[in-house]
Amino acid sequence: MEKIDSLSARQKRALTFLCLLSPAVRQLSELPTRAAGAASWLCPAAALLPALLYAALLGAAMRKRGPGEGLQELLVRAAGRVPGRAIAALSGIWCVFYGGFLLRTAADRLVSTVYEYGGDTFFIIILLAVALLAALGRVCALGRLAEAVVPVMLLVLAFVLLPAMTDVSFEYLTPVSTLDTGAVALGALPLFDLLTIQADFAFLDGYIAPEERETAGSLRWTALLILCMLLLQTATIGGLSADIARALPEPFFVMVRSVSVFSGVDGFESLVVAVWVVTDFLFLAALLTIASEILRGLFGGGRRSVFVWPAAAGAVAVAAALSGDAFAVRRLSETVLPVVNAGLKLVVLPLALAVGKLRRKL
Amino acid sequence: MRRAAAFSLALVMLLTGCSGLRQKMRDEADLVLVRAVGVDGEAGESLTVTADTGLGEKGEPPRTFTASAATFGEAVEALRMTPECRDAFFTHTEHLLVGEAAAETDLQGLLDFVIRSPELRLDTDLFIMKDAGAGETMRAVGAGRSSAADELSFLKRYAARTGRGYTVECGEAAADMLRESAALVPAVTVRRSDDLTEEESAVDLAGMAVLREGKLAFFLTEEESRGAVLLKNRCEGAMLTVPDERGCAVTLRLLKAKTTTEPSYENGTLTGLRLRVRLTAGVVQTGGYLSPEEREVRAYIAEKAAAAEKEKIDAALRRAQETGIDFLGLGAAIERRDPVKFAGMKERWDELFPTLPVAAEVTCTVERTYELNTPLIYPSP
Numbered sequence: 001m002e003k004i005d006s007l008s009a010r011q012k013r014a015l016t017f018l019c020l021l022s023p024a025v026r027q028l029s030e031l032p033t034r035a036a037g038a039a040s041w042l043c044p045a046a047a048l049l050p051a052l053l054y055a056a057l058l059g060a061a062m063r064k065r066g067p068g069e070g071l072q073e074l075l076v077r078a079a080g081r082v083p084g085r086a087i088a089a090l091s092g093i094w095c096v097f098y099g100g101f102l103l104r105t106a107a108d109r110l111v112s113t114v115y116e117y118g119g120d121t122f123f124i125i126i127l128l129a130v131a132l133l134a135a136l137g138r139v140c141a142l143g144r145l146a147e148a149v150v151p152v153m154l155l156v157l158a159f160v161l162l163p164a165m166t167d168v169s170f171e172y173l174t175p176v177s178t179l180d181t182g183a184v185a186l187g188a189l190p191l192f193d194l195l196t197i198q199a200d201f202a203f204l205d206g207y208i209a210p211e212e213r214e215t216a217g218s219l220r221w222t223a224l225l226i227l228c229m230l231l232l233q234t235a236t237i238g239g240l241s242a243d244i245a246r247a248l249p250e251p252f253f254v255m256v257r258s259v260s261v262f263s264g265v266d267g268f269e270s271l272v273v274a275v276w277v278v279t280d281f282l283f284l285a286a287l288l289t290i291a292s293e294i295l296r297g298l299f300g301g302g303r304r305s306v307f308v309w310p311a312a313a314g315a316v317a318v319a320a321a322l323s324g325d326a327f328a329v330r331r332l333s334e335t336v337l338p339v340v341n342a343g344l345k346l347v348v349l350p351l352a353l354a355v356g357k358l359r360r361k362l
Numbered sequence: 363m364r365r366a367a368a369f370s371l372a373l374v375m376l377l378t379g380c381s382g383l384r385q386k387m388r389d390e391a392d393l394v395l396v397r398a399v400g401v402d403g404e405a406g407e408s409l410t411v412t413a414d415t416g417l418g419e420k421g422e423p424p425r426t427f428t429a430s431a432a433t434f435g436e437a438v439e440a441l442r443m444t445p446e447c448r449d450a451f452f453t454h455t456e457h458l459l460v461g462e463a464a465a466e467t468d469l470q471g472l473l474d475f476v477i478r479s480p481e482l483r484l485d486t487d488l489f490i491m492k493d494a495g496a497g498e499t500m501r502a503v504g505a506g507r508s509s510a511a512d513e514l515s516f517l518k519r520y521a522a523r524t525g526r527g528y529t530v531e532c533g534e535a536a537a538d539m540l541r542e543s544a545a546l547v548p549a550v551t552v553r554r555s556d557d558l559t560e561e562e563s564a565v566d567l568a569g570m571a572v573l574r575e576g577k578l579a580f581f582l583t584e585e586e587s588r589g590a591v592l593l594k595n596r597c598e599g600a601m602l603t604v605p606d607e608r609g610c611a612v613t614l615r616l617l618k619a620k621t622t623t624e625p626s627y628e629n630g631t632l633t634g635l636r637l638r639v640r641l642t643a644g645v646v647q648t649g650g651y652l653s654p655e656e657r658e659v660r661a662y663i664a665e666k667a668a669a670a671e672k673e674k675i676d677a678a679l680r681r682a683q684e685t686g687i688d689f690l691g692l693g694a695a696i697e698r699r700d701p702v703k704f705a706g707m708k709e710r711w712d713e714l715f716p717t718l719p720v721a722a723e724v725t726c727t728v729e730r731t732y733e734l735n736t737p738l739i740y741p742s743p
Contacts, residue, residue: 113480171694172537175701240484240533243540244477254477258485258533 007207009214011143013221014150016201019283020194020225021153022276025252026105027194028233029245030334032187037242039180041173044229046188051195055222059215061353062202064362070206071199072297075349078356085298087352088203092294094344095200096311099287100318101329101337103127106280107319108326113253113273124319128312131281135288135308139207142285149278156275159268161231163261168238191229193338195222196345203290249330288312394425394450397511400496401434402461405468411437412497413450414504416511424509426501435475452481457514458532459489459550461496462578470576473536484533487518490571492549492581499552502563513565514550521548525600525616526587527570535573543712544689545573546590549581572689579687582678589678592619592639592671593690593722601646604666610650612663614643616671617729623695625703632707634719635692639675641726643667653736654728664726672724679720686716 032043065074071091076084106127107120134142198218211217236255237245245251253276257269288311295307322329356362400412410430417424427450429441441447458476460469476482491499500510518529527548530538538545553566569587572579582590591597597619606612624636643664645654652659682690693711697704707714 171698175698175704177701179702179705241537241541244484244533244537248477254484257480258483258531260485 005138005140005207006209007139007143007204009208009211009217011140011147012201012204012208013217015143015146015282015286016198017221017225018146018149018153018279019201019286020197021228022106022279022283023102023194023197024191024225024229025232025250025276026333027190028229028236029248029251030330031190032233033237033242033246033251036180036183036187037246038173038237039176039184040187040242041230041234041237042176042180042184043187044191044226044233046184047191047195047229048223048226050188050192051222051226052219054192054196055198055218056215057350058199058202059218061362062205063210063214065205065210067209068206070204070293070297071202072294073206074356074362075352077361078359079352083352087348088294089298090344090348091200091203092291092298092311093314094340095287095291095294096314097318098197098337099284099291099311099315100320101322101332102280102284102287103315103319104322104329105333106277106284108329109250109253110273110277112326113250113257113269124316127277127281127284128316128319131284131288132308132312134281134285135292135312136305139204139289142282142289146282149282153275153279156272157228157231159261160256160259160272161235164235164239164255164259165231167259168235169241170238172241173234173238190338191226193342193345195225196341198222199345199349200290201286203293206293249326284315288315394427394447395454396450396452397454398457398459398500398509398514399438399452399455400459400461400491400500400510401437401464401472402495402497403430404463405434405471406432408432409434409437409464410497411441412500413441413447413452414500414509414511416509416515424504424511426497426504428497433475434472435479438475452479453483455482455486457487457489457511457518459491459496459500459510459514461491462493464496465490465571465573465578467577469573469578473532473576476532477536482532484536485531487514487529488532488535488547489514489517489529490547490549490578490581492551492568492571494552499563499565502552503565506563508564510565517548517550517565517567521567522591522596522598523600524567525591525597525602526584527567528591528594528596528598538691539573539576542688542691542694543574544579544687544691546570546582546594546689547573572685572687574687574689580685582681585674586678586681588671589674589676590690592616592641592675593621593637593678595619595621597641602643602667602670604663604670606648606650606652606659607662608650608652610648610652612645612649612654613647614663614667614728615646616641616643616667618642621695623692623699625696625700627703630703630706632696632703632714632718634721635696637675637679637692637720637722639671639722639724641668641671641724642729643726644729645731648737651737651739654731655735660728664728667728668724668726671726672722675722675724679722683716683718683720686712688712688715692720 032040036043072088075087103124107123110123111120232252236251239255240251248254253273256272288308291311292304292307296302296304395415396413397416398414403409408430413427415425427441427444427447429437429444431437431440442450503510503513522528530547535545535547549568549571550565551568553564569584570582570590597616600616601613602616603611603613620640622638625632626634654660
C-alpha cells in the first residue's frame, strides 16, 4: 500500500450498499416494471436467493486471499499471470465505462426531475470534480464517508417510504398469479445482474484485513439492499400503478413528488434527488478508485492517485460520447450494460476462480 | 473524511438550490403561488389556461391570470410571460379544472403534460366543468367572497359525503384509463343560490364524468353517480333518508360500502357476474317512536336503505352496459379475483361486457345509533 490506508469490511459493505442503491432505482423502472407490471414488486424478492448465493460464493473465494491481496491478485493467482491481468484489465475498463455512464445518467436525472431548463454538462463537471477529489484521497476516507452516509440515506428512505406506503393502492399491486412467474423471474434478472457489481468492490479487498464473519456481513447487506429495492418498487408501483410507472424514466422520483407528510410537508423531491446524487458521487468515486487500483496493479505499483486521472479521463470520454441523447443512454442501460456485466461477473470471473480451484491455487 | 463530507454537503446545497445560487431570494408577497389551473378551448386550436392563486392567508381576494396557446404546455409558458404572472410557481397547484370542450378534445394531452412536468404533480385533483367554462367559473367565483381554488379544496374534503362523487387525482385518472380503459372523475358546475349575491357564484359537485381513450365520454346523472360511488367503495358518509314501518323518516349516514365481485363460469367461459354490495350505516335521526335498538326495526330500515341504494347501483350498471364502457372497473375486479381465468378473455372484455348478465345484491347493516339509543317520547300535556 502506498500509505497506511485501510478499509474495514463494514465500510466496504456500506460503500457497496450506497453505490448499488442508485442504479437499483433505475433498473427497477426498466425491465422489471415492463415485464412483470403489477407483479414487479416481487422481482427483488425473486432476486434474493441468487444474489445471496453469489455473495456467498464471492465471499468464499475472497477468503482465500492473502494479506494485502485483492481480487486482482487472487485472479492472477487463480488463472495465471496473463489471463488474470487480462480479466482485471477488462474489469478496469468496465469500471471506467460504467463511471462515464453514471456521470451521464446522474446528470440526466437532475435535468429530467428538477432542472427542466438545464443542460447536463454542468452537472457532469460538478459530479466529476467532487468524485475526483474523493478518489484522489485515501480509500479509508471514502469508506468512512460511506459509513456516515448510510444512516442519512436510510433516514431519507424511511422519510419517503413511510408516507408513500400509506398511499399504496392494493389494486395497483394486483393481480398476481402463477401466470406472472416467468415475468417476475425475467424482471429479477437485471436486479441480480446489478447485485453482481459488488464483485468490482472486491478489487479493494487488499485494503481490508480479513475478518471472521466477513461473508455473513456481506449477506446481511445484500439482503438489506434487496429489502430496500422491494420497498422502493412496492411504493412506486403501488402509488403510481405499473401502467404509468413503465412510461416514466424515473418513476420513483415522480412518486416522491406526490408524497406529502401529514398533508403538510411536501415538495421535498429536489432534496431526495440531491441526496441520490450523493450516492452517484460515491459510486463514481468508488469506480474511479477501483479502476485506479486495477491500473496500479497492472503497471506494477506506484501511487494509486496517479492512475485516477486516466480513469477519470476515460469516464469523461464515455460521458461525452453518450451526451446528447437520453434514449441512447436508456437503450445502453437496458441492453449492452447488463449483458457485458453478466458476461464479466457471471461467466469470466467465476470461470477464472474455478480454474484457480482446479489448479489448487485457491 | 471531513473534506468528502463537506463536498457532499456542498453538492446537496448546490443542487437543491438551498445555496441561493440558483435564484435570487424573493419576498413571499411577490410570489404568485398558483393553486388551481383552469383549461378551456380545444387543443390544437386555441387552449386557454387560467391560473388561480386562491384566497390569501389574510383573506386577500384571489388573483386570476389567463393566457392562450395551441397546447396546454405552451399556454402555461405564455402565462408565465405575462407581466403580472412572471415567476409564477405551479408546484403548489392542487386542482386542475378542465372545461367540457377541452376535456372532449384532448384530456390525454393535459394529463401527459402534468405527468411529464417536473413542476406539476400527479396528485393534482382533476375536475371536469359541466355546462360552463373553467376560466369563466374561476373568475366568477373569484369575484365573490371565495375562490375557485378554495371551493375545489372544500369539495375535495367533502365530495364523498355528498354521495354524488369523490375526488380523483390526475395520476389515478390516467392509471384507470390505462388499466380499466375508462376512468371516473368528478364533474362540477356553477351554483348560484339564494344565499349568494348576484355577482357571486360557487362551485358545486355535479356527479361524475366518464373518461375514455383520453377524452370525456359523458356525464353520469346524480343517481348513476351515487351508484358508481357505492360500487367503487368510495362512499364515506353520504346521507340517506328512508321511512320506518310507521312511515316516519329515518336518516342514515352510509359509513362504508364494500363491493365484492363473484363471477360465474361454465366450462371456463364467463357466464355472469354477481356483485355483493354491503353497506354499513349509522342512524343520524329518527322522527318516530320506533327504536333502532330493536333488531326488527333496524332490519326494516336497513332493507329500505338497501332497496333505495340498489336502484342507484342498477342505474349505474345499466349505463355502463348500455354504453359498453366499463367505467366501474368490473373487468379489473374479475381479473384481480381470477387472474388466470380472466387472462383468456381480457382482450375480448369490451365485447363481452355489454351483454354479460350482471346482478347486484345489496345488503345494509345499521351499525350504530350514536348517542341516542331509543327515541325520546315526550308526554302529552
